[in-house]
Amino acid sequence: MGGTIFRDSNGNPTGVFMDSAQSLVNAPEPTHDQMEKRFGLAVRDAHKVGLTALHDAGFNPRSLAFFKKQAEEDKLPIRVYGMTYFNESAEYWGNSVEKVIGAGNNRLSARSVKIFADGALRSGGAALYEPYSDNPETRGFLRIDPELLNKVIPRFLRDGWQVNVHAIGDRANGVVLDAFEAALKDANVSALRPRLEHAQILAKKDMARFGDLGIIASIQPTHAISDMWFGEDRLGPERVKGLYAFRSIIDHGGRIALGSDFPVEDMNPLAGFYAAITRLSPDGKSPHGPGGWFPEQRMTRQEALKGMTLDPAYASFSDDQLGTITPGKRADYVVLSKDIMTIPAGKLLETKVLATVIDGRPVYGKI
Template sequence: MRAVFLILAIFASFAILACTSSNSPRPETIYTNASIWTGVPNAARAQALAVRNGEIVAIGSNAEIAKLRGESTAVVDLNGAFVVPGFMDSHTHFMSGGFQLASVDLRDAKSPEEFSQRIADFAKNLPQGRWLTGGDWDHEMWGGELPRREWIDQLTPHHPVFVNRLDGHMALANSKALQLAGIDRNTPDPEGGTIVRDPQTKEPTGILKDEAMSLVYRIMPDASEAEQDEAFARASAHALARGVTQVHDMGGWGDLATYRRAHTRGDLKLRIYSVVPLGTWAKLAEYVKQNGRGDEWLRWGGLKGFVDGSLGSTTAWFYQPYEDAPETSGLMTTDTTALRNWIIAADSASLHVVVHAIGERANDWLLNVYSEAAQKNGARDRRFRIEHAQHLTRAAIARFAELGVIASMQPYHAIDDGRWAVKRIGTERIKTTYAFRSLIDSKAALAFGSDWTVAPIEPLLGIYAAVTRRTTDGANPNGWVPEEKITLEEALRAYTSGDAYAGFQENRLGTLEPNKLADFVVLSEDLFAIDPVNIPNVRVLRTVVGGRESFIAQ
């Protein structure tokens, strides 16, 4: 053991000396007097780190790093604060989040009356004819009754309204929006979607699920470039204040164009991995040929597809019917023949395939297709991902590691859905719901995110959720499906090095060590020194991205 410590000490000294040679430039900034969890396995805590040209050049004790100081080096005293690698979010709808920040907020509306009144109040400040969107409502907040257009029609006579459930898999349209979209009792359900109808009159209630939502989206006006840029700026500021230094954005080509404009202006303050729709794989393959895959601030090359819908909308695809909706076992939102062909073709073009699957049948189907694609296209470092991997069979859990498939999951969903999931799928199926512990034990790669705006883009809340599994209603103080809790260190890794691996960046991000990018977060409390139930109370004091201080708490 003494020999091991000696080797580590020699290595650390060599790293410091390499930075202090007479010909070596001095750091631009030194951060000192901190407790630094580097994320490097089995490494001791550090006290200080030095930054130059957006990279960490040294990390160690206060005394060691102080030796590197030059005449122009800035020194930031962190006063004993706790430092971790920059939090990453492996699954966001980032531009939607930026727009939602300026839209009606229905997430915590606790009754039909409050839901309706918030829409009415917001409409009063909108010019006539302007679409009222956003929402992020949750009908489980008032017992599970789906909203109807009659709730809001008289309150919004001059505005088309289309407000989505928080999972993004169903939305409520008022009568004006339905009329503009040409939806009436004779409109057939589109493939992969459902128009919910009144059981007596057969008229649309206003609720549209999954692909049926496209009937409205296709007639809504596009946001201007200026509006898109403003939304991106709002989203960036919001994320940085919560310690997020990079997002993997499940967006579209217009979103990528917005990010490229910001990059050209020098306005990127956090890193973006821009993922576009899987059905456009041929376009992306050509785009990569012409433009490469971006740089360390903005990258592309990923494709997002969908197998099924969501649990909250009863459209996640299961083998057995829902307990509270026995007429359905969910649906496939994309034609499975087309989806299979896209996955295999995109993989053959060396693109990065990430696909949404929530129900156990959807996950099994996707694992089978991933296995087929790997066999057809040969061995390579492809890093297939399943986004959500929410409800799994026992057999599926083992297959993630066997196939090298990354489980890209959102722990906050567990403490949100846990309030009501048992009524949807019963006591047996929830045993392998959000199976973080089982996946890690099976040696699967785990990456964490938020699915913002479905859930808050707050990694600290996600860590709290993964470690405690205490549902948001307070009904499960010892954790919902507590067997699937994970440790604090495991949760931190899923938000840092796990996300770096999920984006092919483990050589540059995810841990704090020399020659990696200087992305880190300063927190008000040492997460390892407090009761995990208090993690939501921890504040982000400073967010540093590429050596730039992108957020400082006031």
């Protein structure tokens, strides 16, 4: 369910497997040494752009075991907040798997579950209420049955797990918000900071529900300036107004956590900061001119900074220790070459990271 094998005009597979169809491909499992090497390279690049913590949305049993071992051996050079992948064909595990909270000197936590509701907009897999404007034969598709979604979300919440659901299309977001709303009416369910991952296309009727329900919108500003060039063709002139509607979510009382979705986009948080406040490509362009793509949806610098610091800390249950430079919290911070709160927006991407500090010790550069 929720996948496609692309075929040529003769009906032969092209080798492209989209979304759930990828499970049909048996890829070789990496060794521990290979995983350690890959992780080391990723961390090196993360430190270089000023990242002190990562939210990893792809923990399977193998990767979870790897990070647990790294934490046990005190070898985690960066904080990792992991989401355990939910396999809809497997038995429910929320009442039998032990959560990881603050292991390895508070470097590793795995207390959330990641569920996929639909696919991506670019590939046509995002689930929409109405057909795609450039492909009226399809509305995309859900990758999970709404009945199952309504069954497992309250179970995970009752068992103390944060639930994070990937949702791109307006229909997928609406279905997930319905499931969260129904679950949170259960007196035995705690509001464990549920997250909608991406929340890209929203119907007007759903925008206010983030604030009303306390749902975190975990979004990626650089996706907006990548997708702005084809968004209207795909969605039409009216529906596209609900694509990456950052300001609408904030104005309705929603909390936004900003990320990059790397390796899909550049991991540099300054690229996301720039995209959030300008809605322009790096060379200062947009389909709507130099004022930005739907400029009324821009975030302020203060909102973007909070969205990259305190709000992601809140979204990972670490706001009591991280997210602000405050006495009593851990000394995770970054030293930049420019003041990103005052320099012209066009200069933001010229800013360099001079030092990245975790627990008071430089992991990149010098202080």
